[in-house]
Amino acid sequence: MKEFKEFHSEDAGIFFRVDKILFNKRSKFQKIFLFENKTFGRVLTLDDLVMLTEKDEFFYHESLVHPALSLLSKPDKILVIGGGDGKTVYEIFKHKPGEVHLVEIDEEVIRVSERFFKWEKGFKKKNLKIFIQDGVEFVREADYRYDLIIIDSSDPVGPAKKLYKRDFYLNLKRVLKKKGILVMQAESPLYHRKIQKKMYKELSKIFKICRFYISPVPTYPGGIWAYLFCSDYYEPLKSKIKRIPRRLKFYSRKVHRAIFEIANFLK
């Protein structure tokens, strides 16, 4: 059996049978490998790390987008850094936002995702602007003001490394509206506690409100994933939920509360 294996630590991890290879190429930035697996559907990996599988991506993308976006009554400008697979943007459009900016360093990831994922129509929305650019550079130079910024990056190795630095965080704050929200994917509560502590340390100096939350993501290391919610204005468990899109698979009012409260075990 042809197999894809991801090590989550030096000596344990997850494996998938590769039923069909759909794409396998080294881009300018990373190795892009997309394959089909019966249980998980299409699986996108970058540099041998699973980015998403069709079967369980909803846990991650609904968790990344809706807890923050559901608090904003009229989301006008939204920035997504990373997320070239397009699913974050697709979830965002369920809220009928104004303008969405997607900043992805690797154009090839967008091309592959347009071709192989069923949420590809998100890429074609008129109010989506795609920037093929380094996210760090983008926010350094940007002159926009966002209601919401979502960091949908890969792990702090390879091209995403710079997305875990103080300078970057300060620029994010600069391009965020006063009542804006920043949400970052924040790695595994099991395997990446050090990175999480560092992120929290820096970001809690910059934002009045910084809250971790977690959700299941079966194919990510440890099966649960953390996210960091930062704002000077919104409190995830106090601010009012303005709307919840229909037909979600995971996120709901009760789940909103639960994913923040369950994160208490991290303390």
Add this chain to the structure above:
Amino acid sequence: MKEFKEFHSEDAGIFFRVDKILFNKRSKFQKIFLFENKTFGRVLTLDDLVMLTEKDEFFYHESLVHPALSLLSKPDKILVIGGGDGKTVYEIFKHKPGEVHLVEIDEEVIRVSERFFKWEKGFKKKNLKIFIQDGVEFVREADYRYDLIIIDSSDPVGPAKKLYKRDFYLNLKRVLKKKGILVMQAESPLYHRKIQKKMYKELSKIFKICRFYISPVPTYPGGIWAYLFCSDYYEPLKSKIKRIPRRLKFYSRKVHRAIFEIANFLK
């Protein structure tokens, strides 16, 4: 590298490097394999399914025991079916219960666990009575009345198969006090929805209150695990929490609420 692999579906699963084999023997009932892995510590498997790893077992055992037991003000008699590894009983003793009955079909599992796990002193408590017996037979014949019954079984294959039948459930009800609580491990919300529906269908006919809850268990299929809380008297989100043992790693008041509420996504 010598490797232990568990398939969670026909074509995907988890792998561990086997650094050292501590025990490897077929008992009268099943294959018992215990090995050492650097990341996860000691790993106990039965019939090639991971029962526990030292590193992440606390998610499972704290979730199985404390949500129900913390609601009982003076737990007098407690029954555990399965759980020969001893960790469930160990968690129960944190509540200073009256008498605890452990019914395990496979004595060999108890012997191995006494020898290799650091919670082995739980087995030596004076108020623990161990029955080496089939759980179904035990409750058919039992003339005790329990405040709490915990079904800490393996999956519904092999020796645990009979633990998923209506007759068994009716006998559980019979040996439970009027204000008693039954808690069952209820498999994976990702892989075992059919079993869960069946369990729920039967048990909700027998008990007024039947609530699923879930918690992370990184090394179980899908990384999250379900539990079923059944009672005619206690409502997990309404009844008062009487006490929470110290130094738990996962369970807390906030987590109590969260693990029941997050299960809403299963509907």
